[in-house]
Amino acid sequence: MAMLTLTEAGKICGFKYITLWTWIQKKKIPYYNIDGSYRIDEEDLKKFIESKKVVAK
Structure with a gap:
């Protein structure tokens, strides 16, 4: 599981x-809050x- 910062996720x-x-x-995307720092799982981002x-059509 690759945990990305918002900057890293944005580049992807x-x-x-x-x-x-x-x-x-707005809770539209899955994320982790680790000691006040947001992280997004790379697989969750892709999904x-x-x-x-x-x-x-």
């Missing part, structure tokens, strides 16, 4: 730190992104 998915932080505040996929 192309979203800014503040976007990921906002999603965490979250995949869940937003819109399939063309």
Whole structure:
């Protein structure tokens, strides 16, 4: 399990730190709070992104 900082996660998915932080505040994305530091599991990030996929007809 690769635990990513918001900056690292942002580099992988192309979203800014503040976007990921906002999603965490709104509980839209799974995360861990380790001593006040947010971490996102890389697999959870991939699943979250995949869940937003819109399939063309």
